[in-house]
Amino acid sequence: MSESYYVIGVDMGGTNTAIGIVDARGRIFYRSKISTTDYSSGEEYAEALGAAINDLAANVKSKIKGIGMGVPNGNMNNGTIEKAANIPWAKTVTVPLAAMITSKTGFPCKLTNDANAAALGEMIYGSAKGMKDFIVITLGTGLGSGIVSNGQLVVGHDGFAGELGHVTIIRHNGRTCGCGRTGCLETYASATGVARTARELLELNPAKKSTLREIVYRPVTSEDVFEAAKKGDAIALETFDFTGKILGEALSDFVACTSPQAIILFGGLAHSGDFLLKPLQEAMDNQILNVFKGKTKIIISQLNNAEAAILGASALAWEE
Amino acid sequence: MSESYYVIGVDMGGTNTAIGIVDARGRIFYRSKISTTDYSSGEEYAEALGAAINDLAANVKSKIKGIGMGVPNGNMNNGTIEKAANIPWAKTVTVPLAAMITSKTGFPCKLTNDANAAALGEMIYGSAKGMKDFIVITLGTGLGSGIVSNGQLVVGHDGFAGELGHVTIIRHNGRTCGCGRTGCLETYASATGVARTARELLELNPAKKSTLREIVYRPVTSEDVFEAAKKGDAIALETFDFTGKILGEALSDFVACTSPQAIILFGGLAHSGDFLLKPLQEAMDNQILNVFKGKTKIIISQLNNAEAAILGASALAWEE
Numbered sequence: 211m212s213e214s215y216y217v218i219g220v221d222m223g224g225t226n227t228a229i230g231i232v233d234a235r236g237r238i239f240y241r242s243k244i245s246t247t248d249y250s251s252g253e254e255y256a257e258a259l260g261a262a263i264n265d266l267a268a269n270v271k272s273k274i275k276g277i278g279m280g281v282p283n284g285n286m287n288n289g290t291i292e293k294a295a296n297i298p299w300a301k302t303v304t305v306p307l308a309a310m311i312t313s314k315t316g317f318p319c320k321l322t323n324d325a326n327a328a329a330l331g332e333m334i335y336g337s338a339k340g341m342k343d344f345i346v347i348t349l350g351t352g353l354g355s356g357i358v359s360n361g362q363l364v365v366g367h368d369g370f371a372g373e374l375g376h377v378t379i380i381r382h383n384g385r386t387c388g389c390g391r392t393g394c395l396e397t398y399a400s401a402t403g404v405a406r407t408a409r410e411l412l413e414l415n416p417a418k419k420s421t422l423r424e425i426v427y428r429p430v431t432s433e434d435v436f437e438a439a440k441k442g443d444a445i446a447l448e449t450f451d452f453t454g455k456i457l458g459e460a461l462s463d464f465v466a467c468t469s470p471q472a473i474i475l476f477g478g479l480a481h482s483g484d485f486l487l488k489p490l491q492e493a494m495d496n497q498i499l500n501v502f503k504g505k506t507k508i509i510i511s512q513l514n515n516a517e518a519a520i521l522g523a524s525a526l527a528w529e530e
Numbered sequence: 531m532s533e534s535y536y537v538i539g540v541d542m543g544g545t546n547t548a549i550g551i552v553d554a555r556g557r558i559f560y561r562s563k564i565s566t567t568d569y570s571s572g573e574e575y576a577e578a579l580g581a582a583i584n585d586l587a588a589n590v591k592s593k594i595k596g597i598g599m600g601v602p603n604g605n606m607n608n609g610t611i612e613k614a615a616n617i618p619w620a621k622t623v624t625v626p627l628a629a630m631i632t633s634k635t636g637f638p639c640k641l642t643n644d645a646n647a648a649a650l651g652e653m654i655y656g657s658a659k660g661m662k663d664f665i666v667i668t669l670g671t672g673l674g675s676g677i678v679s680n681g682q683l684v685v686g687h688d689g690f691a692g693e694l695g696h697v698t699i700i701r702h703n704g705r706t707c708g709c710g711r712t713g714c715l716e717t718y719a720s721a722t723g724v725a726r727t728a729r730e731l732l733e734l735n736p737a738k739k740s741t742l743r744e745i746v747y748r749p750v751t752s753e754d755v756f757e758a759a760k761k762g763d764a765i766a767l768e769t770f771d772f773t774g775k776i777l778g779e780a781l782s783d784f785v786a787c788t789s790p791q792a793i794i795l796f797g798g799l800a801h802s803g804d805f806l807l808k809p810l811q812e813a814m815d816n817q818i819l820n821v822f823k824g825k826t827k828i829i830i831s832q833l834n835n836a837e838a839a840i841l842g843a844s845a846l847a848w849e850e
């Protein structure tokens with residue numbers, strides 16, 4: 211390591227928390243991890259994380275610019291993790307995690323949620339380099355989003371903006387969502403949504419042959435649907451057509467809102483190739499307001515999936 | 531006029547262009563106007579507007595910070611008016627109006643569309659003073675919007691962001707919109723949309739009594755519906771219930787996107803009182819994602835309607 215500066219990226223997952231030291235070109239030099247859940251309080255977790263960071267950074271302490279964290283229900287405005295359903299020590303409380311980590315390590319610390327971290331990662335290391343207006347859509351179990359406008363994350367007055375997965379896309383008889391409402395975009399456009407669509411189509415078309423019917427000991431997953439689509443399975447292809455169309459229509463609305471130069475799709479489902487992209491692009495071309503036609507590129511994230519979460523989080527620390 | 535600085539606000543309407551000199555507290559000192567349409571080219575219009583500005587500013591020239599203009603299809607990124615359907619000399623071309631006005635007057639000049647100007651007006655002189663995240667919705671013939679995030683207008687990569695009137699709110703069998711698509715929010719939530727809803731309800735409920743049926747020599751307007759609602763007319767009340775519900779559902783989606791501290795409603799229809807506000811707030815309370823519940827205030831613009839357009843435009847000039 212030479213004259214340059216480094217940042218520390220922390221990716222808090224539901225099981226483990228991964229830590230990495232990252233340079234300005236997005237290379238991860240040192241890594242470490244701790245459990246996310248083995249603690250009875252936020253204070254205990256912060257103690258363990260602070261110690262792990264201090265160990266990892268011991269040799270390059272003077273060159274560290276700061277720490278960036280991607281955490282579930284992270285509030286960037288005030289550096290807290292708020293009522294995160296899957297984190298035992300933060301389930302019902304608000305923990306001022308950024309301030310706690312600063313006090314353990316001496317480094318400035320910022321945090322935000324995973325999708326916002328992904329957006330910063332794309333801007334600093336990925337496909338959105340040099341862009342000032344873009345949206346990252348993460349297609350995982352749910353649909354997350356990070357919106358960048360004028361070169362800045364849109365976090366809103368309360369720090370929670372960018373919940374595009376919970377825009378209502380089907381207003382009547384929509385699918386039930388984990389949020390307690392119905393018709394949310396993520397109940398259709400996500401790995402879970404794809405599996406749900408396939409299962410619905412199988413049930414609604416009992417006469418249609420599909421290799422997906424052979425999966426009987428466990429629920430059909432989005433990976434099953436992708437594999438079946440590659441073999442030309444009609445139900446699988448119809449599933450992707452439906453998903454792409456719904457997502458394309460939703461993206462047209464998002465373009466009318468913030469007019470991004472690009473929308474970057476991130477996560478496993480984004481790598482479904484033309485099965486997803488073709489109907490998505492078709493729906494956008496049909497549906498988008500004239501003034502925006504052909505202007506917004508759809509890009510598949512090129513960031514290494516395994517590293518993206520640490521990189522995205524670390525990007526926050528360059529933001530000072 | 532004392533030591534302080536002034537800006538010039540220019541409001542380009544479909545018929546006339548109004549000009550005003552404005553102080554930092556939003557008081558308009560001098561006014562003037564020219565025709566918008568009596569010219570055969572953008573150059574001729576710029577010549578006339580430049581001359582009118584120079585006349586008006588003659589006595590305070592050294593105290594003018596700059597010119598802000600609100601123009602139809604104004605592109606803030608590059609200071610142009612682009613293919614504005616209702617402006618004869620800009621119908622099919624792109625005119626670099628801001629640069630032309632600077633060359634005629636010597637003052638820096640910025641322009642944007644009416645709804646963005648309204649948003650800046652609210653931020654600098656109106657209900658959004660001190661807010662960094664809010665949305666202004668203008669309810670006129672159509673529905674316009676200006677989105678502010680992190681204290682900056684969201685204009686997007688091409689300068690045309692904030693077309694919330696053209697978000698699709700009814701996906702199947704939606705109303706035909708002037709933009710050539712169907713189901714756009716502004717076909718329901720606008721003065722035109724209210725009149726359209728009332729006419730539909732009258733037709734669909736032939737047995738229901740309504741004073742609106744007495745209007746036979748001209749089409750029913752949104753003002754007619756408001757007057758009838760005040761007298762308890764069932765069709766008129768149902769019209770506002772329907773409009774408020776649709777707008778409230780749309781606003782819930784917009785909150786999920788940029789999480790504004792407030793949404794400010796502007797324009798004649800915004801002054802329909804509880805007829806509109808009650809069903810709107812009810813729909814928002816029912817529909818909004820839990821994390822945003824009760825956080826975003828709905829505010830009716832308090833800016834004097836006659837002055838707001840000049841004030842909003844002038845606000846651009848403080849932005850340097």
